[in-house]
Amino acid sequence: MADSPGTAVLFDIDGTLVDSNFQHVDAWTRAFDAVGERVDAWRIHRLIGMDGSMLLEELLGTSESDAAQQAKAFQTAYFAEHLDRLHLLPGARELLGALSDxxxxxxLATSAPENELAVLRGLLDIEGALWAVTGGDDVEAAKPDPGIVQNALAQAGVDADHAVMVGDAMWDVRAAGRAGVRCIGVRSGGVSDSELTDAGAIAVYDDPADLLAHLDDSPLADLRP
Incomplete structure (x- = not known):
């Protein structure tokens, strides 16, 4: 790999670059119904982006029970039904290209497992702009654990002071903060400004297109080696 440019922008994908959060909610809702566990959709939405085992702990009280394990398998199958209907959020590909330029x-620093990540990368279709990719299969625990962010920093060859994360969920912001990385929030995952800023987001934009339009006066404008 070539020498690091000295700065890095780390991106979550689901809800940040790809419109997929509510498809995840649908898959989890159906999965819980399938195992006889009624969980309100709004409670699921608040946890999208969190490590799957942690999500199950929060909603079922365990990730180890037969019901929890069955729900996880059903969720994977149900979400797969949505894969060919996912689409990029406005400005996603253009923002990645502009930052690379x-x-x-x-x-890309996502909690998504490898099979989903492959589909998401195909949607982005901008491999030439990517320095590295790290996903949920690369660490023992996904967000809000900082492991994915720390792995992304290591792959970029930069320290936390020279990186910024972009994400749509409190779990992105908290994972970045635990790794010492500043985080910009986007509203495209359906999370409120106040929740993102309370978690530590330094700025909030509508979606990738909004961040791209304000790139020169965003925190990314000050990112230098």
């Missing part, structure tokens, strides 16, 4: 290492 400005000399930043662009790293």
């Amino acid at each position: 400005r000399g930043h290492a662009v790293v």
Whole structure:
């Protein structure tokens, strides 16, 4: 790999670059129904982006029971039904390209497992702009554990002071904060400004297109080696 450019922008994918959060909610809702566990959709939505085992602990009280394990398998199957209907959020591909053109290492840092990540990368279709990719299968625990963010920093060859994360959920913001990385929030995952800023987000934009339109006066404008 070539020498690091000295700065990095780390991106969550689900809800940040791809409109997929509510498809995840649907898959989890159906999965819980399938195992006889009624969980309100709004409670599921608040946890989208969190490590799957942690989500099950929060909603069922355990991730180890037969019902929890069956729900996880059903969720994978139900979400697969949505894969060919996912689409990029406005400005996603253009934002990644613009940041790469400005000399930043662009790293995808997602909790998605490898099979979903492959589909999401295909949607983005901008491999030439990516410095590295790290997903849920690369760490023992996904967000809000900082492991994915720390792995992304290591792959980019930069320290936390020279990186910014972009994400749509409190779990992105908290994972970044635990790794010492500043985080920009986007509303496209359906999370409120106040929840994102309370978690530590330094700025909030509607979606990738909004961040791209304000790139020169965003926190990313100050990102230098």
